[in-house]
Amino acid sequence: MGTPLVSIVTTDLAAITRGRPVPADRLDRFAEAGVGWVPANLCLTAFNSICDPNPWGSTGDLRIVPDTAARYTTAKTGSATPFDMVMGDIVELDGTGWEGCPRTRLKEALAALKQATGLSVLTAFEQEFQLAGEGPAAHAFSFEALRRADPFAPRLHACLEEAGVEPEMVLAEYGAHQFEITHAPADALTAADRAVAIREITREVARELGTRASFAPKPDPDGVGNGVHIHFSLTGPDGMPATYDAGGPGGLSDAAAAFCAGILRHLPAITALTAASVPSYLRLKPHNWSSSYTWLAERDREATLRICPTVSIGGRDPAKQFNIEFRAADATANPYLALAAIVFAGLAGITDKLPAPPLVTGDPSVMDDAERARNGLVRLPETLDAAVAALEADAIVLSWFTKPFLDSYVGVKRAEIALFEGKTAAEICETYRTLY
Numbered sequence: 001m002g003t004p005l006v007s008i009v010t011t012d013l014a015a016i017t018r019g020r021p022v023p024a025d026r027l028d029r030f031a032e033a034g035v036g037w038v039p040a041n042l043c044l045t046a047f048n049s050i051c052d053p054n055p056w057g058s059t060g061d062l063r064i065v066p067d068t069a070a071r072y073t074t075a076k077t078g079s080a081t082p083f084d085m086v087m088g089d090i091v092e093l094d095g096t097g098w099e100g101c102p103r104t105r106l107k108e109a110l111a112a113l114k115q116a117t118g119l120s121v122l123t124a125f126e127q128e129f130q131l132a133g134e135g136p137a138a139h140a141f142s143f144e145a146l147r148r149a150d151p152f153a154p155r156l157h158a159c160l161e162e163a164g165v166e167p168e169m170v171l172a173e174y175g176a177h178q179f180e181i182t183h184a185p186a187d188a189l190t191a192a193d194r195a196v197a198i199r200e201i202t203r204e205v206a207r208e209l210g211t212r213a214s215f216a217p218k219p220d221p222d223g224v225g226n227g228v229h230i231h232f233s234l235t236g237p238d239g240m241p242a243t244y245d246a247g248g249p250g251g252l253s254d255a256a257a258a259f260c261a262g263i264l265r266h267l268p269a270i271t272a273l274t275a276a277s278v279p280s281y282l283r284l285k286p287h288n289w290s291s292s293y294t295w296l297a298e299r300d301r302e303a304t305l306r307i308c309p310t311v312s313i314g315g316r317d318p319a320k321q322f323n324i325e326f327r328a329a330d331a332t333a334n335p336y337l338a339l340a341a342i343v344f345a346g347l348a349g350i351t352d353k354l355p356a357p358p359l360v361t362g363d364p365s366v367m368d369d370a371e372r373a374r375n376g377l378v379r380l381p382e383t384l385d386a387a388v389a390a391l392e393a394d395a396i397v398l399s400w401f402t403k404p405f406l407d408s409y410v411g412v413k414r415a416e417i418a419l420f421e422g423k424t425a426a427e428i429c430e431t432y433r434t435l436y
Helices: 022-032 039-041 104-115 141-147 152-163 189-208 254-274 337-353 367-373 384-393 405-418 426-435
Strands: 005-011 017-023 035-037 064-074 084-092 120-129 167-172 176-184 230-235 296-298 304-308 324-326
Touching: 005 022, 005 104, 005 384, 017 022, 017 189, 017 324, 022 064, 039 104, 064 152, 064 189, 084 189, 104 120, 104 189, 120 189, 120 337, 141 167, 152 167, 152 176, 152 189, 176 189, 189 304, 189 337, 230 254, 230 337, 254 304, 254 324, 254 337, 254 384, 254 426, 304 337, 384 405
Parallel strands: 005 084, 296 304
Antiparallel strands: 005 017, 035 064, 064 084, 120 176, 120 230, 167 176, 230 324, 304 324
C-alpha cells in the first residue's frame, strides 16, 4: 500500500492548498518545528508562476508548523492510502508568526475582536461546486440529480463525517450537475479549516469516481455560478448568542447591526479578498442570486448580507439559530483571508459605533440613483481590477495588513488580470473550471 503520508499544509493567496508530506506515523517529530517553506511561495499564482515583482525574491526561509488539533483524516475516499492533512501556520525560523500567513491573519482578527468587544464568531461555510457531467442535466434540486451521481454523495458524506468536519448535507443544487456542501457551525478558525478540508476531500472523492469537482465561481459564462456563502453569528464572553434582539432591526442586536454596517462600509474593498478572481465578477451581477450591491436584507438571496430565517417549529429558540449570510464570496478566495476581512470590517463597525444599516426590499438595479443613495446601496466592483483598486483606496482596510502582505496579494491579482487581458468570457471560465 505504501507509506501513509500526512501533508502539513497552508492555503495561499490564490486559494490553492500547498504543503509538505511527512510519514503519518512520524508527525509528532514535526509538531514543534514543522517543515520548510519559502517566502516567495506566498506569491504563487494558480497558474504555477510567481508574480513579479514581489516583496520576497529568492531569499529567506520559513517553517509551516502543524496545528495537530486541525488534522483531517479519512480512509473512505477510495484512494489506496488515507486522505490525511493537517493545517499549519507559517512562522519565522524562531517560531514567531510570519506576516504572510493567512491563517495567522484570521487569528489576529478574531483576537482583536475578542479584546475590543469580548465577542467571538461562529461560522459555517456553504460551498457550491459542479461535477463534470455528460448529457442533459437532471432537474434542479431533484432526487434524480442526487441518485444519478451515486455513490458520490453518500461516499462524500461518509468521508466528511470520518474527517470530523460535521457535514450537515450534501445536496443537488440548482445548476447543471451542481451540488452544495454544508457543515455545522464552529468557531471561525475551525470553520475556515473545515472549508479547506471539504474542498480537498470533495475533489478526491470525485477523482476516485472518475469525475472532477470544480469549485470555480463561473464554470460556464452562461451557466449558474458557484458561491461560497459564509454564515456568521456572534457570541458573548459567556458563550451565549449575541446576534439576536427581537426588538432590533430585522432581529439584529446592536453589536450585530454595527458589525454588519462595518462590512457594508468596506465591502467594495474587501470584495477583492472574498471574490478573488477574474471570473468572480461574471457571477456578481444582479439577478444571479449572488450579490451585486452593498445591501442588507431579510431572506433575500440577492443581498450581500442576508438575515437568515429562523424556525419556530417545536418551540425552537430564534436566538440560537439567528445568523447572517455573506454572499459575495467564492472558492477562489482564501477562506482565512475572506473571513479575516469580514471580522476586521465588522469590528471597525462596532468600534466606530455605526448605526444599523437600512433593511432594503426591492431590486436595486431598477431603483434610481436617489433611491439607491437613500438606502446606502453602492454597486460592488464589476471587475477584479476595479476591486483591487477599491482595496488600494480604502485606508482602513489597508491598515489591517502589512505592506509586504498587501504587495503580495495585489501582485498575485494583477498577474492574474494581465494573463486574461483580451480573453473571452468562455476562455476565462474554462481555464478556471479546470484549476479550481
